[in-house]
Amino acid sequence: MDKSKRDFLKIGGLCALGLSSLEVADAFAKSHATKFLTNPQASHAKRWAMAIDVKKCWKAEKKECKDCILACDWAHNIPDIPVKRQEVKWLWNEKYQNAFPDMENELEPEEVKDKPFLVLCNHCTNAPCVRVCPTQATFKSPDGITMMDMHRCIGCRYCMAACPYGARSFNWRDPRPFIKKINPAYPTRDRGVVEKCDFCVERLAVGKIPACVEACKDKALIFGDLDDPNSELRKALASRYSIRRKPELGTKPGVYYLI
Amino acid sequence: MLERALSGSAGYKRLLGGLSILMGLGFIAYLTQWENGLMITGMGRDVSWGLYISQFTFLVGVAASAVMVVLPYYIHDVKVFGRITILGEFLAIAAVIMCVTFVLVDLGKPMRVLNVLLYPTPWSMLFWDVVVLNGYLLLNILIGWNVLEAERKGTHYPKWVKPLIYLSIPWAVSIHTVTAFLIAGLPGREYWLTAIMAARFLASAFCSGPALLILLALIVKKYTKFDPGKEAIDKLLTIVTYAMLISVFFVILEVFTAFYSQIPGHMESLKYLFVGLDGKHALVPFMWLFVILAVAGVALLLHPNVRKNEKLLVAACCCVFFSMYLDKGVGLIIGGFIPNMFGQVHQYAPTLPELMIVAGVWATGFFVLTILYKIAVSVKEEVQG
Numbered sequence: 001m002d003k004s005k006r007d008f009l010k011i012g013g014l015c016a017l018g019l020s021s022l023e024v025a026d027a028f029a030k031s032h033a034t035k036f037l038t039n040p041q042a043s044h045a046k047r048w049a050m051a052i053d054v055k056k057c058w059k060a061e062k063k064e065c066k067d068c069i070l071a072c073d074w075a076h077n078i079p080d081i082p083v084k085r086q087e088v089k090w091l092w093n094e095k096y097q098n099a100f101p102d103m104e105n106e107l108e109p110e111e112v113k114d115k116p117f118l119v120l121c122n123h124c125t126n127a128p129c130v131r132v133c134p135t136q137a138t139f140k141s142p143d144g145i146t147m148m149d150m151h152r153c154i155g156c157r158y159c160m161a162a163c164p165y166g167a168r169s170f171n172w173r174d175p176r177p178f179i180k181k182i183n184p185a186y187p188t189r190d191r192g193v194v195e196k197c198d199f200c201v202e203r204l205a206v207g208k209i210p211a212c213v214e215a216c217k218d219k220a221l222i223f224g225d226l227d228d229p230n231s232e233l234r235k236a237l238a239s240r241y242s243i244r245r246k247p248e249l250g251t252k253p254g255v256y257y258l259i
Numbered sequence: 260m261l262e263r264a265l266s267g268s269a270g271y272k273r274l275l276g277g278l279s280i281l282m283g284l285g286f287i288a289y290l291t292q293w294e295n296g297l298m299i300t301g302m303g304r305d306v307s308w309g310l311y312i313s314q315f316t317f318l319v320g321v322a323a324s325a326v327m328v329v330l331p332y333y334i335h336d337v338k339v340f341g342r343i344t345i346l347g348e349f350l351a352i353a354a355v356i357m358c359v360t361f362v363l364v365d366l367g368k369p370m371r372v373l374n375v376l377l378y379p380t381p382w383s384m385l386f387w388d389v390v391v392l393n394g395y396l397l398l399n400i401l402i403g404w405n406v407l408e409a410e411r412k413g414t415h416y417p418k419w420v421k422p423l424i425y426l427s428i429p430w431a432v433s434i435h436t437v438t439a440f441l442i443a444g445l446p447g448r449e450y451w452l453t454a455i456m457a458a459r460f461l462a463s464a465f466c467s468g469p470a471l472l473i474l475l476a477l478i479v480k481k482y483t484k485f486d487p488g489k490e491a492i493d494k495l496l497t498i499v500t501y502a503m504l505i506s507v508f509f510v511i512l513e514v515f516t517a518f519y520s521q522i523p524g525h526m527e528s529l530k531y532l533f534v535g536l537d538g539k540h541a542l543v544p545f546m547w548l549f550v551i552l553a554v555a556g557v558a559l560l561l562h563p564n565v566r567k568n569e570k571l572l573v574a575a576c577c578c579v580f581f582s583m584y585l586d587k588g589v590g591l592i593i594g595g596f597i598p599n600m601f602g603q604v605h606q607y608a609p610t611l612p613e614l615m616i617v618a619g620v621w622a623t624g625f626f627v628l629t630i631l632y633k634i635a636v637s638v639k640e641e642v643q644g
Contacts, residue, residue, distance in 0.1 A: 083303075084303075085303025086304070097602065101601060102523055128446055131382055132445070133383055134374075134380055134386045135380065153371075154366050154367070154369075154371045154372055154374050158385050160304070160307040161307060161595075162448075163600070164446050164448075164600055165600055166304070166305070168304075169304055170307060171367070174295075191297075191367065246446075249446035250446065
């Protein structure tokens, strides 16, 4: 073989060109067809949101009703962890003065004081957790849900520092031994990742309503499209006075409390 | 040059041995964390960052030691810093290594850390912190190593190092600014939501970093034949004095804004830290120790004899370093989480394995520092002849 340096460079150049053209070929070959099919029965909305009819909820609460919380815990394999500071919570009750700190006054009627308010992720339009996440493991879906990719999360817990509602839980330990009965329809989590309410995105995808809304016999939870003026949610918000948690922070929370 | 780290006096070997034991204990504790998750720490859903992250924010400040010698030396031609610059740069390397390690041990899924680079997210301050910290580490390694090697050979360092030296100055400011932005822009965390957070970080960095550098320079002087020079230490002390005064002033500004405005959210964390809230006051002794040390530090720094009396100097630098440690390495991060988002007070106390991991990371930093200083000092001794 008698190859000159020039030949060698030529061949090398051709090889490099060939390899780099692979990328170009890939780009041209990309089709716009979706890689997965959506369920034709899936529910759609521009902006999913929720209203909680507090009065209805309190009536049921007298009977110590926890239907929504139990339904959520079962639907999402939420562990019952005995150490309080390591608890995982998606939907739970807080007293008025804790759900709405700095809003209480000493002269509130007894029926408001210490009353439970359901709290959950507010699926903020302007979510601080999404802003701070260094890997986009938490992100906004096109229909307004604040989503969590628990396979991408590195467990830095920056989102927990950023969430003004304390709605996020970290798996300080392996949660699986603490799940009473595993629901095979929803994945269990590993230790070391953050999780929270996802507005039952997995149920919306097959045309069901969120588990908590379905479980409430008193119809205290109203779920719907905030951008649809004819939705049940919008009608409820138009007819009743409602408040949101910490609206002054500019997060635009998507959970309303009908008073 | 690395081979200089391999031989040394018995004291040098004992020091490395002692640090290795701490590192080993820390590593064993980390293995239990790796096995069981962060449940082995005292953190929880209310105080979700603890000692790991607070050590990280404090040590970012220590890394400033480099810029406080580099800037006067290269920009203002303060010749006396020529001998000490390498000590500052090598301290910065050790500090940044500790910072990065503290972030790593705090992660729930450390094996996924490269996701930060795989999915770069420019609107996340943590992403930028990863960029600037690693950049600063690289800059100081390149600069420190090349300048030292040139000194050993008796030549001038390569030309391409000069732009890096200039770059390292604003870069040092960036690591503090970005780390302050990490916590300063979160709605609902009122203790952190202050426009002077980055300024506070810079001020406390510029006193705690050089204060440690003075202490290290004195140790080097005592145990080796290399004398960093009294003039350099005096100049550094001036920097420490101004930065310390500004730091204390900034803390007073925070207290004034909170308590004159009387806005509950702004007062509560400070109340928890200094007098306790809802009958809970775990951090009160630490914060008053901070106040005492800060006042003592200022008094000593302003004392006319501090430049003549080495004991006074050591005491002043210790006061500055430990007061800033208590303020930034303990109170700032933990105080931001108390009260929680529901207005409740849930306290935090680190666990034994957590403390062992913290000690292990500090030991790792000082191990790196010892080796780097050994190399630097050996070269300096050779050059001196």
